[in-house]
Amino acid sequence: MVRDYNNRHALDQKLRGTPKPANADHLEVSHWQAIATVLAHAGLDAAVERALSSTPDLSLRYCGPGEWLVVSHVDTPVGLMRRLDMLCGTQAHVVDQSDGRVLLRLSGPSARTILAKGIGVDLHPAAFAHGGSTNVLCGHIAVNLMASGADVFELIVARSFAESLFDDLMAMGRQFDISSAFSE
Amino acid sequence: MASLITCPHCGVRPKEEFAIRGDASLVRPAPSASDEAWHDYVYVRANPRGRTVEHWHHVAGCRRFLVVERDTVTHEVYSVVDAAAAVRGAER
Numbered sequence: 001m002v003r004d005y006n007n008r009h010a011l012d013q014k015l016r017g018t019p020k021p022a023n024a025d026h027l028e029v030s031h032w033q034a035i036a037t038v039l040a041h042a043g044l045d046a047a048v049e050r051a052l053s054s055t056p057d058l059s060l061r062y063c064g065p066g067e068w069l070v071v072s073h074v075d076t077p078v079g080l081m082r083r084l085d086m087l088c089g090t091q092a093h094v095v096d097q098s099d100g101r102v103l104l105r106l107s108g109p110s111a112r113t114i115l116a117k118g119i120g121v122d123l124h125p126a127a128f129a130h131g132g133s134t135n136v137l138c139g140h141i142a143v144n145l146m147a148s149g150a151d152v153f154e155l156i157v158a159r160s161f162a163e164s165l166f167d168d169l170m171a172m173g174r175q176f177d178i179s180s181a182f183s184e
Numbered sequence: 185m186a187s188l189i190t191c192p193h194c195g196v197r198p199k200e201e202f203a204i205r206g207d208a209s210l211v212r213p214a215p216s217a218s219d220e221a222w223h224d225y226v227y228v229r230a231n232p233r234g235r236t237v238e239h240w241h242h243v244a245g246c247r248r249f250l251v252v253e254r255d256t257v258t259h260e261v262y263s264v265v266d267a268a269a270a271v272r273g274a275e276r
Contacts, residue, residue, distance in 0.1 A: 064247055064248055136197075
């Protein structure tokens with residue numbers, strides 16, 4: 001039997017219907033972006049980090065020693081892979097995760113309070129500074145968290161956990177009347 | 185149980201992010217060692233009261249193996265080091 005392959009976003013089911021206006025606290029689901037994991041070969045952590053951070057439109061998220069998630073909002077997945085291969089071809093393993101991960105952006109004055117319900121890390125700006133990123137556990141789901149603005153956090157989660165994390169975040173933010181939508 | 189572990193790569197984290205993988209003080213016997221030595225290494229474990237050295241895996245964080253020295257009575261954590269660094273330190 002032949003089936004048509006439809007490229008659907010992992011949260012299509014959750015965000016059906018006409019979009020409602022965004023409230024003060026808003027969960028935005030990024031629709032199209034390129035994500036890749038980069039794992040530096042042994043001993044080449046610093047060289048790979050230098051190569052990656054030399055490019056301003058690549059957003060680097062720390063996962064562990066010598067391991068990063070690279071997010072690009074301007075490249076296609078294929079384009080990002082090509083660029084990363086040129087940047088650190090023989091120094092690192094690069095794996096495309098554009099369809100394997102989902103990026104969620106939580107913004108608003110209560111963003112920290114909402115996240116603190118599920119994350120056991122100090123999110124105060126003095127401890128988790130703007131631009132900082134790390135892998136954390138949100139409830140029972142491992143996510144990569146980044147403080148991408150004063151009151152803006154970006155979470156990257158494995159596709160198969162996206163619906164569950166989305167439900168958790170909406171429950172955590174219900175007290176603050178959180179809204180959600182796909183980004184434009 | 186010690187509830188906060190200071191991961192050398194990620195900072196202070198709750199213990200829920202880790203998986204404990206057992207005693208880190210065991211030394212693998214030589215391949216030609218006796219069956220008794222291998223049996224002890226593979227199966228026999230102490231259940232110590234007090235200071236212990238264990239392998240902890242930071243599953244939800246940096247995914248590195250750590251060597252955690254902690255007290256099973258007072259829950260105090262004495263030291264946390266990356267397992268690879270601990271091996272390198274021991275060889276030196």
